[in-house]
Amino acid sequence: MAPTAFAATAFAAARSRAHGPTTALWHAVELHRPAGEVDGACELTLCGTLARVAVDEAWPSSSREVCRACATLAGVDR
Ligand SMILES: [Zn+2]
Numbered sequence: 001m002a003p004t005a006f007a008a009t010a011f012a013a014a015r016s017r018a019h020g021p022t023t024a025l026w027h028a029v030e031l032h033r034p035a036g037e038v039d040g041a042c043e044l045t046l047c048g049t050l051a052r053v054a055v056d057e058a059w060p061s062s063s064r065e066v067c068r069a070c071a072t073l074a075g076v077d078r
Helices: 068-073
Strands: 011-015 026-030 042-044 050-053
Touching: 026 050, 026 068
Parallel strands: none
Antiparallel strands: 011 026, 011 050, 042 050
């Protein structure tokens, strides 16, 4: 596994709110603080949205409702 710029970066999953026809999505938030301090907080996601951090949800989420932009920016796009 080659080292990348993201190697030392931890991400948390954050749930955005549904806007009209858009369903709520799981976004990635860069963790600059201990996960316990950001749990439940609204943080800026990689794609620039505000979403509520849920540290008990793994990122990348196993859910299909994952923000494509965040997945790409976090380097987990498959
Ligand atoms: Zn996103």
